[in-house]
Amino acid sequence: MKDLYNSLMYAARAHAQWEIETSFNIIKNRKKLLVLFIMALPLLIPAMAHAASTLPGFIGGKSAFGPSFFSPTTFYGSIAVGIIAGLITGCIGAGGGFVITPALMSLGVKGILAVGTDMFHIFAKAIMGTTLHKKMGNVHAGLAIAFLVGSGLGVTGGGVINRALFNYNPIMSDFVISSIYVVLLGFLGIFAMSDFIRTKKNAPKVGGDVHGSPEKMTGLGTKLQSINLAPMIKFDEHVVPGGRRISGIFVAICGAVTGFLASILGVGGGFVTFPMFVYGLGISTATTVGTDIFQIIFTAGYGSIAQYAVYGYVFYTLAMGMLLGSLFGIQVGAITTKVVPGTQIKAFYALAIMAGFVNRLFALPEKLTQMGYISLTAAAGAIITKIGVWLFFGLVSFFGIWIIGTFIVNIPKLRAESVEDYNAKGGVSQ
Template sequence: MSKMRRLYNMFLLASVAHAKWDYETSMNIINDKKRLRILGLMLAPVVLVSIALAAGESAGELPAILGGKHAYSPAYYTGFIFAVSIAIGLCAGLITGAIGAGGGFIITPALMSAGIKGILAVGTDLFHIFAKAIMGTVVHKKLGNVSVGLAVAFLVGSGLGVTGGGVINRTLYESNPILSDTFISVVYVVLLGFLGIYAMVDFLRLSRSGEDVGAHAGESAHGAEAASGEKGLPAKLQSAKLPPLIAFDEDLVPGGKKISGVFVALCGAVVGFVAAIMGVGGGFLTFPMFVYILGVSSFTTVGTDILQIIFTAGYAAIAQYAIYGFIFYTLAMGMLLGSLIGIQVGALTTKVVKGIYIRGFYAMAVLAGFINRLFALPGKLGELEVISISKPVASTLTMLGNWAFFIVVGVFAVWVIGKFFGNMKVLRGEV
């Protein structure tokens, strides 16, 4: 297996692990009346304001520096924007539920395409993840799996990484808001381009071979953990005696295993840094780093992953973005509402459609996100005077990228929802 293929499997396993947490958390909220009431109380003011605005009761035009539509801060708000946030959350939830991977990748590009500045999109997505985590995570069921030593070392590193990522995003924004958008777009172009190309290659390979695959991307990643074993990098790191040494997996291996807390903290720093830069949540990378790099069992990883998601997303959202005014709370509430609905519909739909079709849509959605951010770059680079490009050309490219993205994601959403309602009788028998 090539190094690039292994890297892709690592990202896929990361996406699958985070999607699993997202699904379980959403179901905990949906199935608990008390949590639903709390969510209703949180959403009620936003919905009432949206209805009022839709009825024409607006506050009128605001000065640009105080919140006009084209200002960078604070965020411009209308009932339409709230509706868009619900649609974005719905689509992300459908992808997560139907595919078991990757739904969170589309949120920041989608928000930026809707006109939200990159730093607001990142901060808002982190707050949405944090709000979902504290509402829906059942920690006590998983705490028996947590290695306290691994958790502490990882969270120390994660805190440092989050701080570094937040400082970079804010520094770029304060220097030049366009530079901040460009930086975030470049990060997404690289990541989504890599994931999208490999996902499409996998889809085409499976289509040609005629394999009967499951809908969830995770089904192609299940063997990755078993294959990692205690060889290669995990064995080398565990053999290093760099203090402090942390014991783990005592219940699974006689005498347990040991690894330096320095390596665990470094992994935490990477996870925290990426989460703060992209707004995708720390769970995106924790699972494969523990398995592939540190050699920790999935049994021990699960509880630690839950704790770090709450800490990383919470610290990033509050300490790095909220106190500086870079969270769009109405959007976060809309995305939370949409994702709770979408993830359940998506998961149920996998029972009545062939997995190969959903996998194809997943590859197209990721590539659409890649094209969306790629086509937005020329305009940004032109505004920064890095390249020479006319405004009409730049605007046309941006518009094409936006249309491509929303058409692909929209078609996927309509198709999944159509399958859901079209097979309602079958699904009722399954539930």
Template sequence: MNFFRDLNQFMMAGARAHARWELEMSTNILKSRKRLLVLGLLMIPVFLGGYAFADAIGQALPSFIGGKSAYGPSHYTNLIFGASVLVGLCAGLITGCIGAGGGFIIAPALMSAGVKGILAVGTDLFHIFAKAIMGSVLHRKLGNISVSLAVTFLIGAVVGTTVGGYINRSIYDANPVLSDMFITSVYVIILGFLAYYAMSDYLKSRSKKVVVAEGATRIAEEIPAMGKRLQSINIPPMLTFDESVTPGGRRISALFLVISGFIVGMAAAIMGVGGGFLTFPMFVYGLGVSSMTTVGTDIFQIVFTAGYAAIGQYAIYGFIFYTLAMGMLLGSLIGIQIGSIVTKVVPGTTIRGFYAITVSAGFLNRVCALPDKLVKMGYISLSQDVIKIADMIGNAGFFIIITTFAVWVFYCFFSNLSVLRPKEVN
């Protein structure tokens, strides 16, 4: 039981760390005219007509990086683009308002709308990469990055991303239904853990009337037990880091960095996430790296891991839905800012409650979608009526909950404008 509790805390800490990264990237983009100009240029192909643009690019590309056939899925309709903006907006509201990554609802939302799982994963990665490139603040974070840790970690991350991308593509090539079932199953497990812990945390906070605020995710500089054990193992080559935190610094085997990078890269490529939700808790809890060094290294790795996964493992094989990615990017930038402002007028307990509900909605959606995949694969036998009812419950429950949450956030925002405005004016 303690193992599952620790695992949930581990993933929640990672989700919150990734949310802080999302908020920083969004703020950097919206406060810079140059970055907004880049965003506008990226949107031009969408407004000119995503299909025509993708077709023209595909004709011009040489066959060895995909050619026209690879970019075929990037079709365009106004409805698809509008839906992607709403998906990104809701994910952004969750991230900004709740302080935990809302990206976990993106793949379930896209798959519920009929997008193939592998296409949803690749598109989400591309959206994260675009945000990372435009909002990157590496020049301000270089002092917090241990170059030896970052480079060694990326060696493992590149290998892991390659393996994860290969697994997803191989399963899809073998059977598209099996691919959807595999990705759905991964999300059921991850969202199930997050939903259980989030709901438990919310109920405890209500009964005890104690705000377990963001301090719960801020780790003291004392090395956790696992970090001490791993740092005590002497397997050459040994890397030295955190010299500014501990006299003489701390040392750890490069092997553990490569393994950590491999796990993060594979998870990122399979789930369509940046990997940041795993890097933070893995570095702090598992490897005993200081939170300051972890933050800088986390930003560094997301740019390269998401970029390599999006382009090297999905884009050149045709699994990027450009129109959806740009719509989600636009929506998330707005949602994150509104959500972060609303936190100033909403009790912390309420925020945790909504996070528990939204993550549970994603879990419900994927659990209800799983029977259809299992039946199509011949693993179980159910009537079509039962499958339709399950799908209806999963889809209706998911979109009703997410829509209700979005309406609630906007209500809080507009009804408190008089309170928020003076605080927002410098």
């Protein structure tokens, strides 16, 4: 279980690094900022003018096929959610995407809309600021093609199931999505907290990568690579003389699992790609990271557009709000890592994950009552849900205020370090 957690965290860090590079690429490019402004203008002005409740359906208003009540508060909340997710990604170096869907659902957005909107937000950021060219040396064409074939099937299946559940019973749809997040965030939260405690006891390890990337082949990887099932794909020639070989069928199955979970949860899917590739198939970490970043763009694009947007399950206004918020959060978070103690960051990350877990857990009683499975007064169910919402936003807001406050207080120190770096490089801007 510890190895599984370590692999999940390594995958989260790889995805976070891609997000950081992508965000900086957008911020530093004037043309992309102009495109972002043009894209945002027709969406943001009505929301900021407090006319959001009457937005037309095609940009995510009440008349969309899968309606979700929209208010200016929801829009501003989406910006706050983006900032928090960006701070987690930039400051901690681990994916903040796990909190986005639960946070949107806490703001009153239906589960299926939260999933579709989150996927669209990932895709929009990817196509605007992708730094994929930096990773292309680690992308294996054969593995990527086999993976994307399976991923396409998985995303389609996840989208079909999500839409079918919503059409059958919107409350059940929310319940299923919340339940999956309870299991996922509960697992990650417990191990994140234990990782913080372990790191605190071993202070010399702070600042290093305590989630190492295993390169040794596992027994399962050795066994699967010994099965000669066409088509066979050769890879990792840079790791092992002569390379390794694996059946494309196994790679496609991994892609299907990743695509399915990504489509159900509204995330990039990298958190399952890494353990399956490294521990299951015996693929090196470098090849896994490169291929994972490559697949996220296509998985999020196909899922958000073909499975959600065309059916009216994407809130473009909220996606834009999250994108703007995350760009700010990632910049501040990435810079603040220079002055924030690593152990404190780990503690807040663990708390953020546990907050998401409690938030979705506390939402379940009300959903079960509405579906008639348990007997609970409507008032009691609503109170339990609200407690979960306040706990979640209270904890993540405290985290956000602490990081931003630390950044502001240390601006003089950060400026001094920037000048020193500039002078050390001979006064030449890089």
